[in-house]
Amino acid sequence: MHKINEHHFKDQGPKEINLREYFTLIKKRFWIILLVTLIAGAGGYIYSNMNSTPLYETSTRVIIGTGEEEMDMNTLMVMITDPMIMETVANELQLARSPGQIAGQIEVTQIEESQVVSIKATDSDPETAMNIANSTAAMFKQEIKQILDFKGVQLLSEAELNTAPINTDQNRTLIMAIVFGLMTGIGLVFILDAMDGAIRKEDEAEDILGVPVLGTISNMTKRKFVNKKKKTKEMAVRGETVDIK
Known part of the structure; x- marks a missing residue:
């Protein structure tokens, strides 16, 4: 098993990914994108306010x-x-x-x-x-x-009072920081995915192990497990009722 994993990490080629998988990946790790964007936006806001005086x-x-x-x-x-x-x-x-x-x-x-x-x-x-x-x-x-x-x-x-600042680069700095954070967050998500050696497709397993896949096991969550257990009990009760009749 250790040799298989070592072969998987060393010889694994670039992952093939379609548009749907892109959206799924971004949705799965959206919190990373949001966190990086918020940090970059906050940094841009602080920088623009500390280094720029309204004129x-x-x-x-x-x-x-x-x-x-x-x-x-x-x-x-x-x-x-x-x-x-x-x-x-x-x-x-x-x-x-x-x-x-x-x-x-x-x-x-x-x-x-x-x-x-x-x-x-x-x-x-x-x-x-x-x-x-x-x-x-x-x-x-x-x-x-x-x-x-x-x-x-x-x-x-005569000159009149003008309360609108002429140096509006503060908003520009903030927008640039938010865009930078958004792009960095998305890039980080794809980098983490590229470093992830987990097998997600049947053809990946076949390429690595060299044998055909006979079956797959669905992702079992606690909610699915409870629903399935409940459904099994209901079927058992109905079966016993039929037997009595």
């Missing part, structure tokens, strides 16, 4: 060069994030940040080569982002008069 963005618009005053647009746009103006913004909002840090939170863009300029601010707090954008526009209009004696700046629209 909020909002913007205000100003018109530069209104009236008869004219000045180079690029120069004026650079002046918006000038350290002097950024320091004024920090003081007004009472932010413990350097002018360079605040300037790094601001993006200045010209709208389609027009005189309209967008001042976009980003921060981990939506209200702070709104205040930085509005304060920057107001301080720029105020300070540019003194620095360059330029009065051609008008506020077009």
